Amino acid sequence: MGTTARETDRERHDEVPVLEAFTRFLGLQRGLSPxxxxxxxxxxxxxxxxLGGDEDADPLARLDLTTLxxxxxxxxxxxxxxxxxxxxxxxxxxxxxxAHRSGHLAQDVGARLRSPRPNRHLPTVLAVDDAAQLLAVAQDRAGDDDPVHLRDWAALELLYATGVRISELVGVDVPDLDAGERTVRVTGKGDKDRVVxxxxxxxxxxxxxxxxxxxxLAGPASARALFLGARGGRxxxxxxxxxxxxxxxxxxVPDLAPHGLRHSAATHLLAGGSDLRTVQEVLGHSSLATTQRYTHVTPERLLAAYTQAHPRA
Known part of the structure; x- marks a missing residue:
């Protein structure tokens, strides 16, 4: 059967090939995370x-700053x-x-588009005692030697100890772990490796x-993955x-997501005397400004630092 004019037009203006090319650009050239x-x-x-609308028009032809x-x-x-x-x-x-550089747009119509500032709500941060309580509960549960409970304990300990992202944690392979040196190699944003x-x-x-x-839990699909699911895969x-x-x-203790453990680890490092540069390296931030936004300094630490450093304190 032959295709109708409507079907031909839909195929001609289908944006999927453009999205596929854009996807390859983001993953291969920009190196962004999946x-x-x-x-x-x-x-x-x-x-x-x-931007859909008229079937006889290319959606990208209607793309301009006003439309955006x-x-x-x-x-x-x-x-x-x-x-x-x-x-x-x-x-x-x-x-x-x-799209402009690849010839899909005559002009870079988004160059002047300003981004709204996101609300900077800090994730929940556990107090040191709360973090200790959480990990004690995880350890107690692992006392029955249930493999899932042992995994949960190890995962929480590593999340809090290193401040890694959840995506970094699940991506760790067994060879990335050096128990003797107490370090783990993780792959962060932009496929950048760091040792924590x-x-x-x-x-x-x-x-x-x-x-x-x-x-x-190990199965055929779990030869390298450090942390496994109940079925044996990563x-x-x-x-x-x-x-x-x-x-x-x-x-x-206060409910929080894995990112809250990351933030708690950074906060506790700072409260314990670590400097921002060290926290930046641990967290894998490319910019120190990101670390400054991500962490906060407690009033007690600020007063202590002032008292120690200022000649007229």
Whole structure:
């Protein structure tokens, strides 16, 4: 059967090839994480869908600064958060620059698009005693030698000890771990590797997991992954998120996500006397400004530093 004029037109103006090329650009040339690539492509896909309309026109031909601003303003009116709007602005600006350089747009119409400042709500931070209580509960549960409980204990200890992102944690392979030196190699944003130290409690939990827990779950698909799911494959980030939420409830401490453990680790490093540069290296931030926004200094530490350093304190 022959195709209709409508079907031919739909194929001619289908934006999927453009999105596929943009996806390859983000992943291969920009080196963005898979999570960021998915978010950017989804945002741009919704923009192109918004630009739909007349079947006889190329959606990109209607793309200009006024249209972009109107699209974002409409989403703001619908209650989109400032953080999401900021990300979508970054996504379409990146797309417009790429589309102009690759010949899809005559001009970089997004160059003058300004990004709204996201609300800087800091994630929940555990007090040192609360963090200790959470990890004690995880250790107590692992006392039954259930492989899943051993994994949960080791995962939480490593999250708090290193401040790594949840995506970095689940991506760790067994060879990345050096228990003797107490370091772990993780791959962060932009496929950048860094080596992060951890302490004796984390090593103890990891050794228990590797000796008594992981062998019980290991399967053909788990030759390298450090942390495994119940079926033997690499553990899913959602599983670890669920573990953190459940164990904070059992421990009776403030509920938080894995990112809250990352923030708690950074905060406790600072409170213990670490400098921002060290925290920057531990967290894997490319810019010190990101670390300054991400962490906060307690009034007690600020007063102590002032008293120690100022000649008229």
């Amino acid at each position: 999570h960021t690539v998915r978010a950017y492509v989804t945002d741009v896909g919704q923009l192109l869908e918004h 601003r109107a699209w974002l303003a409409d989403q703001r009116r619908r209650g989109m958060s400032r953080a999401t709007l900021a990300r979508r602005t970054a996504a379409v600006r990146t797309f417009c620059t790429w 130290p951890f302490g004796v409690p984390a090593r103890r939990a990891l050794e228990a997991w590797l000796e008594r827990g992981r062998p019980a 553990v899913d980030p959602r599983t670890i998120r669920g573990v953190v939420h459940r164990l904070t409830a059992v421990a009776g």
